[in-house]
Amino acid sequence: xxxxxxxxxxxxxxVAAPTGVAQPSGGVPARVPDPxxxxxxxxxxxxxxxxxxxxxVIAGKQNAVLAWLTYHLGLRPxxxxxxxxxxxxxxxxxxxxxxxxxxxxxxxxxxxRIRRPV
Amino acid sequence: xxQYILGISCFYHDSAAALLRDGELVAAASEERFTRIKHxxxxxxxxxxxxxxxxxxxxxxxxxxxxxDKPMLKLERLLLSHLQHFPKSKDQFVRAIxxxxxxxxxxxxxxxxxxxxxxxxxxFCEHHVSHxxxxxxxxxxxxxxxLNMDGVGEWATATSGVGSGNSLELTxxxxxxxxxxxxxxxxxxxxxxxxxxxxxxxxxxxxxxQPTQVDRIKQLIDIAPDGSFRLDMKHFDFDFGxxxxxxxxxxxxxxxxxxxxxxxxxxxxxDVARSLQEVVNEVMVKQACALHERTGMKNLCxxxxxxxxCVANGHVLRESPFERLFxxxxxxxAGGALGxxxxxxxxxxxxxxxxxxxxxxxxxxxxxxxxxxxxxxAIRAVLDHYGAAFVxxxxxxxxxxxxxxxxxxxxVIGWFQGGMEYGxxxxxxxxxxxxxxxxxxxxxxxxxxKFREGFRPFAPSVLAEKADEWFDxxxxxxxxxxxxxxxKEDKRTVPAVTHVDGSARVQTVTAESAPLYYAMLxxxxxxxxxPLVINTSFNVRGEPIVCTPEDAFQCFxxxxxxxxxxxxxxxxxxxxxxxPEIRDAREVFPLD
Numbered sequence: 001x002x003x004x005x006x007x008x009x010x011x012x013x014x015v016a017a018p019t020g021v022a023q024p025s026g027g028v029p030a031r032v033p034d035p036x037x038x039x040x041x042x043x044x045x046x047x048x049x050x051x052x053x054x055x056x057v058i059a060g061k062q063n064a065v066l067a068w069l070t071y072h073l074g075l076r077p078x079x080x081x082x083x084x085x086x087x088x089x090x091x092x093x094x095x096x097x098x099x100x101x102x103x104x105x106x107x108x109x110x111x112x113r114i115r116r117p118v
Numbered sequence: 119x120x121q122y123i124l125g126i127s128c129f130y131h132d133s134a135a136a137l138l139r140d141g142e143l144v145a146a147a148s149e150e151r152f153t154r155i156k157h158x159x160x161x162x163x164x165x166x167x168x169x170x171x172x173x174x175x176x177x178x179x180x181x182x183x184x185x186x187d188k189p190m191l192k193l194e195r196l197l198l199s200h201l202q203h204f205p206k207s208k209d210q211f212v213r214a215i216x217x218x219x220x221x222x223x224x225x226x227x228x229x230x231x232x233x234x235x236x237x238x239x240x241x242f243c244e245h246h247v248s249h250x251x252x253x254x255x256x257x258x259x260x261x262x263x264x265l266n267m268d269g270v271g272e273w274a275t276a277t278s279g280v281g282s283g284n285s286l287e288l289t290x291x292x293x294x295x296x297x298x299x300x301x302x303x304x305x306x307x308x309x310x311x312x313x314x315x316x317x318x319x320x321x322x323x324x325x326x327x328q329p330t331q332v333d334r335i336k337q338l339i340d341i342a343p344d345g346s347f348r349l350d351m352k353h354f355d356f357d358f359g360x361x362x363x364x365x366x367x368x369x370x371x372x373x374x375x376x377x378x379x380x381x382x383x384x385x386x387x388x389d390v391a392r393s394l395q396e397v398v399n400e401v402m403v404k405q406a407c408a409l410h411e412r413t414g415m416k417n418l419c420x421x422x423x424x425x426x427x428c429v430a431n432g433h434v435l436r437e438s439p440f441e442r443l444f445x446x447x448x449x450x451x452a453g454g455a456l457g458x459x460x461x462x463x464x465x466x467x468x469x470x471x472x473x474x475x476x477x478x479x480x481x482x483x484x485x486x487x488x489x490x491x492x493x494x495x496a497i498r499a500v501l502d503h504y505g506a507a508f509v510x511x512x513x514x515x516x517x518x519x520x521x522x523x524x525x526x527x528x529x530v531i532g533w534f535q536g537g538m539e540y541g542x543x544x545x546x547x548x549x550x551x552x553x554x555x556x557x558x559x560x561x562x563x564x565x566x567x568k569f570r571e572g573f574r575p576f577a578p579s580v581l582a583e584k585a586d587e588w589f590d591x592x593x594x595x596x597x598x599x600x601x602x603x604x605x606k607e608d609k610r611t612v613p614a615v616t617h618v619d620g621s622a623r624v625q626t627v628t629a630e631s632a633p634l635y636y637a638m639l640x641x642x643x644x645x646x647x648x649p650l651v652i653n654t655s656f657n658v659r660g661e662p663i664v665c666t667p668e669d670a671f672q673c674f675x676x677x678x679x680x681x682x683x684x685x686x687x688x689x690x691x692x693x694x695x696x697x698p699e700i701r702d703a704r705e706v707f708p709l710d
Contacts, residue, residue: 012153013666015167022174024537026145026489027167028152030496031503031668067212072205075197079204087198088295090351099346100290103277107188108247114466117225117242118190 125459186454245271252457327388345405489538
C-alpha cells in the first residue's frame, strides 16, 4: 500500500498560528513559502520515514480485523434480537400518508444536552 | 471585551469555520480553500486559524466554541441501520467505524487538541437547528417560517418551524431514511456523476431534457399533499450499503446507470434529470405551501443542501404564498459553522435580536466575502516572485474601467478582488468573467478554461436596479445567486448566460454590498449598454475556488484565460513567459 503510486496532491496553504494581531488576510500567505532546504537527514528520521508507512499498514489491517470481530461478535446478538423491529421505518406505508413527525424532544433548548454531543 | 464565538462544521463534507464578534460575523471560510482538496471534510484547522487571525485574537479569547451537530445521535442512527440490516451492512460498518473511533466519538478532545483550547466551553447543536440558525439569524426578517432540507443530519432529513426575534423552534421533521437530498444523490450517482459533489451538474443538465420520467420516479417516492414524502426503501441501499441505489431502482427506471465519466449524454438521462427536478420542485412548493398554511408567515428562510437548488427556490418564490425568501450563500453543511455560532449567540446566551423597526439593528448577512483578503504589497510580491508582466492601475475606478473594456473586447477575465466568498458560489470576488453576448463564450469557458462538461450553464451578475428589466425576478433580490428566473423574452440577447430553457441563475449586485464589482458592471454597461456579465467561479474542474493571489496566478497560467485582474494589477496572457514549473490543472486536480 505504501508503495502504491499516489495521486499528485495539490499544494495547500498553511495558515499562520494566531498572533493576536488583526490581519485581513487572516495569516494566509499570498504565496506558499519556499521550502527550507534540508540538511543531512539523521538516521532516526530516515528510520521513522521507513517504518511509519509500514506501521500504518499494519495498524490498518489490525483495525480491519478488530472491526470485523466487533461487527460479527459484538453486533450479531443485538442484531438477531432486533431483526424483526422496523426501527428505521422502512416499511411501505399507504400512499399519501404524511411523512411529517412532530418533534417532541427540543434538545437544543435543554441546558444539559447542549453541553454534550448527545 | 468583545464576545467571540467560533463555529465549527466538519467530518462529513465541506468543513468550515466561522467567527462571530458580539453577534456579527467577522470571518468565515471553508477548509477546502486552504487545503486545495475539494469538499474537504477534515477538521477545519486552517479555517479556524484564519478566523482568529482576522479578529487578531487567540483561541483563549474565544467565549464559546460550537459544533454543528450531535455526533452521538448520528452514531445511534448508524448503529440502528447496521443492526437492522445485519450482516448486509458489514462493508459500510467496517469502513465507517475507524473514523468514528478516531475523530467523531472523541469530538470534544479533537476540538481541544486541534484548536489548542483548554477551557473554552464547547456547545453542541443539532444539525438541522444549525441549518435553521444559519438562515434565520442571518436573515433580514424579525420573524419567518423556516424550512430545512438536506441529505441527513442526525435523524432529520427535513425540518420546518418558525423563527421569531432571537429564538427559533422546529416543530416538524421527516426522518431518515426518507430523504429528498439522498434521493437526489442517488440520481446523481445514477446519472454518472460523483455523489456529494455532482448534484449541481444534475441541476444544470435538467433543462436539456423533458419530464417524461416523472411517473417512474414517483414509484420511488410517495409525495403527500402536505409536501412530506416517503421513499420506497426496497429500491435503495444507502442506509446500509456502499451504493445509493440497487437493481430494483434500475428496473423501475427501465435502464441501468450511466457510466461514470463517460463521454456524451443520451437523451434518456437528460429526461431523468429533468424529471427529477420536476419532482424536487413539486415537493419544495408543496412543503412551502403547507408551512405557510400552518404558520401564516410572510417570510421564508431556507437552508440545507437542497436549498442550494436554485431552480426549486425560484419555484417556491413564484408558486407559494410567501412574499420574501432568504437563503444564505453557504446553505449547505459549510453554513453549519455559522449556524451553530449564531445559535449560541441568540439562543444559548440570549442576546437580543432586532432587524426590523426603529431600534438599532443587529447583524444581517448581506454579503458573502468573509474569507481572506490581500493587500497590494502581498499581491505584488507574488507577481514579482513569478516574474510576471503586469500593469498597475491607479485606483478602483481604473480597475473597473480597464476590466470592463477587456470584457467588452470578448476576453475572458480572471477577477480576484477583496475577500474570498463563503459558500460554494463565486459572487464577484473570485470569479471568471466574460461577455454574455458572445455566442461561443459558454463553450470557450467550459471547454478551454474550466475543462468541464459542455452542457454546464453560466450565471449572470446584473446591476440590481436593472435586474427586473432582464429577468423575471418580480422584484426579489438574488444577491447570493440562489434564484433561477426566466430571461425576459425581449432580452434574449445574452446566449452565454441563457440556459436552454430560457432561464438564468441570477446574481443581483448593489453598490453597497460590492462597490468595485458594481462599478465594473456600470462601466461595462457604459461600454456596451448591457448591464450584466458572465460570472463563474475562479477555478478549474475538480479544483476548489482560488484562495490566494498565487492560486489565481497559477490558475490563470494553466488555462486559456486572456486576462487576470488581481487587486489593482492587470496581467495579459500574451505578455507572460512560459511557466513549465506550473503543472497542467488536469494533472493536479482530479476531475470530479
